[in-house]
Amino acid sequence: MTRPIIEVENVSKRYRLGQFNAGTLREEAERLFRRRRSNGKIDETSGGSAHGSEFWALKDVSFSVQPGEVMGIIGRNGAGKSTLLKILSRVTEPTSGQIRIRGRVASLLEVGTGFHPELTGRENIYLNGTILGMSRAEVKASFEEIVDFAGIEEFLDTPVKRYSSGMYVRLAFAVAAHLRPEILIIDEVLAVGDAAFQKKCLAKMESVTRGGRTILFVSHQLGAVSSLCSRTFVLDRGKLSFIGGTASAISHYLSKDHKAAHGANLPATVARSGSGKTRLQKIWISDAEGRDLISVVSGQTVVFNFDLSLSCRTSVQNVSLGFSIHNHLDDEISILYSDYCGRVFDLASSQSTIKCSVANFPFSAGSYLIHVRIICDGDVADWPRDHVAVLNVENGNFYNSSTPFHGGVGPVLLHGHWALTKKNL
Amino acid sequence: MTNLPADYELVIRPSRGWLHLNLGDLWRYRDLLFFLVHRDFVAKYKQTVLGPAWFILQPLLTTLVFTVIFGKVAQIPTDGLPPVLFYLAGLLGWSYFAQTFQSTSGTLVNNAGLFGKVYFPRLVVPLSAVISNLLAFALQLATFLCFWTYFKFFSTAGASFGFSGAIVSFPLVVIQIAALSLGAGLWLTALTAKYRDFTHLSGFIIQIWMYATPVIYPLSQIPEGWRWLAVLNPMAMPVETIKYMLLGKGVVVPFYLALSVAMTVVLLLSGVLVFNKVEKTFVDTV
Numbered sequence A: 001m002t003r004p005i006i007e008v009e010n011v012s013k014r015y016r017l018g019q020f021n022a023g024t025l026r027e028e029a030e031r032l033f034r035r036r037r038s039n040g041k042i043d044e045t046s047g048g049s050a051h052g053s054e055f056w057a058l059k060d061v062s063f064s065v066q067p068g069e070v071m072g073i074i075g076r077n078g079a080g081k082s083t084l085l086k087i088l089s090r091v092t093e094p095t096s097g098q099i100r101i102r103g104r105v106a107s108l109l110e111v112g113t114g115f116h117p118e119l120t121g122r123e124n125i126y127l128n129g130t131i132l133g134m135s136r137a138e139v140k141a142s143f144e145e146i147v148d149f150a151g152i153e154e155f156l157d158t159p160v161k162r163y164s165s166g167m168y169v170r171l172a173f174a175v176a177a178h179l180r181p182e183i184l185i186i187d188e189v190l191a192v193g194d195a196a197f198q199k200k201c202l203a204k205m206e207s208v209t210r211g212g213r214t215i216l217f218v219s220h221q222l223g224a225v226s227s228l229c230s231r232t233f234v235l236d237r238g239k240l241s242f243i244g245g246t247a248s249a250i251s252h253y254l255s256k257d258h259k260a261a262h263g264a265n266l267p268a269t270v271a272r273s274g275s276g277k278t279r280l281q282k283i284w285i286s287d288a289e290g291r292d293l294i295s296v297v298s299g300q301t302v303v304f305n306f307d308l309s310l311s312c313r314t315s316v317q318n319v320s321l322g323f324s325i326h327n328h329l330d331d332e333i334s335i336l337y338s339d340y341c342g343r344v345f346d347l348a349s350s351q352s353t354i355k356c357s358v359a360n361f362p363f364s365a366g367s368y369l370i371h372v373r374i375i376c377d378g379d380v381a382d383w384p385r386d387h388v389a390v391l392n393v394e395n396g397n398f399y400n401s402s403t404p405f406h407g408g409v410g411p412v413l414l415h416g417h418w419a420l421t422k423k424n425l
Numbered sequence B: 001m002t003n004l005p006a007d008y009e010l011v012i013r014p015s016r017g018w019l020h021l022n023l024g025d026l027w028r029y030r031d032l033l034f035f036l037v038h039r040d041f042v043a044k045y046k047q048t049v050l051g052p053a054w055f056i057l058q059p060l061l062t063t064l065v066f067t068v069i070f071g072k073v074a075q076i077p078t079d080g081l082p083p084v085l086f087y088l089a090g091l092l093g094w095s096y097f098a099q100t101f102q103s104t105s106g107t108l109v110n111n112a113g114l115f116g117k118v119y120f121p122r123l124v125v126p127l128s129a130v131i132s133n134l135l136a137f138a139l140q141l142a143t144f145l146c147f148w149t150y151f152k153f154f155s156t157a158g159a160s161f162g163f164s165g166a167i168v169s170f171p172l173v174v175i176q177i178a179a180l181s182l183g184a185g186l187w188l189t190a191l192t193a194k195y196r197d198f199t200h201l202s203g204f205i206i207q208i209w210m211y212a213t214p215v216i217y218p219l220s221q222i223p224e225g226w227r228w229l230a231v232l233n234p235m236a237m238p239v240e241t242i243k244y245m246l247l248g249k250g251v252v253v254p255f256y257l258a259l260s261v262a263m264t265v266v267l268l269l270s271g272v273l274v275f276n277k278v279e280k281t282f283v284d285t286v
Helices: A025-037 A081-088 A121-131 A136-150 A165-177 A195-210 A222-228 A246-255 B023-028 B030-045 B051-073 B083-105 B124-154 B156-160 B165-194 B197-212 B224-231 B236-247 B254-285
Strands: A006-016 A054-065 A070-075 A096-101 A105-108 A183-187 A214-218 A231-236 A239-245 A278-286 A302-310 A316-326 A332-337 A345-347 A351-358 A366-376 A379-384 A389-394 B010-012
Touching (some): A006 A081, A054 A081, A070 A222, A081 A105, A081 A183, A121 A136, A121 A165, A121 B030, A165 A195, A195 A222, A214 A222, A239 A246, A246 A366, A278 A366, A278 A379, A278 A389, A302 A316, A332 A366, A345 A351, B023 B030, B030 B051, B030 B124, B051 B083, B051 B124, B124 B156, B165 B236, B224 B236, B224 B254
Parallel strands (some): A105 A183, A183 A214
Antiparallel strands (some): A006 A096, A231 A239, A278 A302, A316 A332, A316 A366, A366 A379
């Protein structure tokens, strides 16, 4: 076995919380004075601004990456993924532990790093390329390809501040995509750009991997991780909770997902867009009699319950609530909005619950992700960016037959009536 | 990229101590230095009508104000030299220092976003300020020489001044000013990263510093017994020396020169060390 190209050994990173040291001279003088008075006993928790509380973003993380491997890194928001990438990119230092890297590293933690709005596209290609670690000769060699990939040939000599956001992103990614380091670290940058561009980027990354480059890829798009990465590890609150084949890693990640299907309160910090006139507070699943369910069986009646709150005291009219069911790779399988059935709601009280009852639940065994979107008078009122719940479905008696059904490969179960007609000769 | 040796290995670990200069990295990123200088220089005058002329306009306007206020109104003597030339010469060295100091002292805070996203030797940014301002200095020197020629050959004051032999060391003084502005700037940006009070202080420091330096007055105006105090300002000798080299009049004492150079070296080395120490943790605390 060849030597690993990256060896991470017991790396930890601690951050101090609160207003410490990046304060003012006055605060520092106060701290010093307090220290003197207590005879050198440093009590970190005393003091005006919140000193002393710490937060371990990473704790004893160890793993190794072989040359040429494409390694995925997944985890909840705040698990420590970006911190790990920052340390690997030498943007910040670990608190303890060490990392051995046997190749040059280029990091894509953000697109368009160092772009200056007054400079032209051409000038920014050189500037961005050299910031990312290329030499001038290397940028020159790839210049044509970069311009071609970004598709901005006519705008090369216009200042970048005139570019549309799409052009900006394409150019930024084009430069980064033509880096030729031994190790490439990519953090969520595929989340920008339209669908066509994302496809192009994925294709480019795939060609990069065929070139034998080692890639570390962080993403929330489990589909992209699944198609690109051979091995993946899962970070959970700063610790490495799983490392292995990508499919197993994704299952592990989803099964440990704290957004269980029952009684899941949406945390206030969840990323969401929308006007906020009404917000989803909680989603839970019950059966036809209203009993809470932890998992669901195909063929049963499943009731989806959505607790909504109002942001201000005024009532809200014409609310259409929609939820979509996605497979474990976050591909959409089905959507249902209440207004498809002609139902819209008027919410008058500050807390209301909308229920949707689905008879003969037609999904086969597996884990499904549920997304929710609330529309009010045609405008989006609430749209959490990530899935709000994980629905676990077991095989049931969807077909009402005496023999147990063991499930097929597709997510959707169809009811069909079968008949045989005789043909008269 | 060129192929790496088979045993290439980089170890990332928490750094201890103060001495971690990575000069090899600086050389590897020399292309970035070039483009940053280009960016600094070009972005300043893009979309302006006057373009690079702005680099000359500022010292000219300042000289005009000085001539009127300090020359005519306050009537501060100028060592017998034509006031316009005197102030221009003083401003030549001083502007380079002041501009570079202002740029470098904002390095960490102004580039926090950039430093937090990509690695490159962070010393490259203040270095680019030193070099891009050198280009502006060259433009201002050219302007000065035009005025010098005019006054020498087309005015009555022509006999009262001239280049002195010391002018061969002109590049050395420029290098000293560059080193000084870099050292002082690095100190200030390191302090600013830790204590935000200093962001407000940098403009103020430069203003007071100018009055402490013989820019609008010659060093000869300071009584002999007090000159040692004025010379404790490391910028005093470089500015006075430039005037001596270009115009032939100035108080240039070898001991003072040596003192000034020693202070420059100390300021530069300590500035680099402090900057290196701070930049490692600054991304976490900014």
